[in-house]
């Protein structure tokens with residue numbers, strides 16, 4: 001409970017707290033990779049998009065099972081309920097960075113801007129610095 005209180009105070013101006021953001025490091029000439037993180041909204045918002053200077057196209061993707069085959073598709077709207085943490089993780093909801101402009105090496109910082117739309121239609125952005133690596137960050 002004490003930890004939650006600290007997070008809430010430090011994020012008083014942000015609608016959404018980003019935690020544990022990481023991006024999968026790439027090999028040379030790899031064109032796409034994923035980014036993963038935990039998102040906690042202070043009020044109900046909808047994740048409606050993302051962008052990054054290192055990728056030409058950034059989409060929110062979800063995985064789904066279709067006749068026994070895992071597929072991923074763009075999720076244009078991902079609702080976040082106030083106070084509930086959603087986890088973007090490998091094999092599940094994720095940020096897909098495509099048309100990569102450079103190799104993403106382990107240890108690098110990958111800037112991401114997430115866009116959220118509130119119930120009144122207002123749009124806000126939250127900066128997420130993902131750490132590049134090959135596995136989730138230790139908690």
Ligand SMILES: [Cu+2]
Pocket residue numbers: 034061062072094095096
């Ligand atoms: Cu994807």
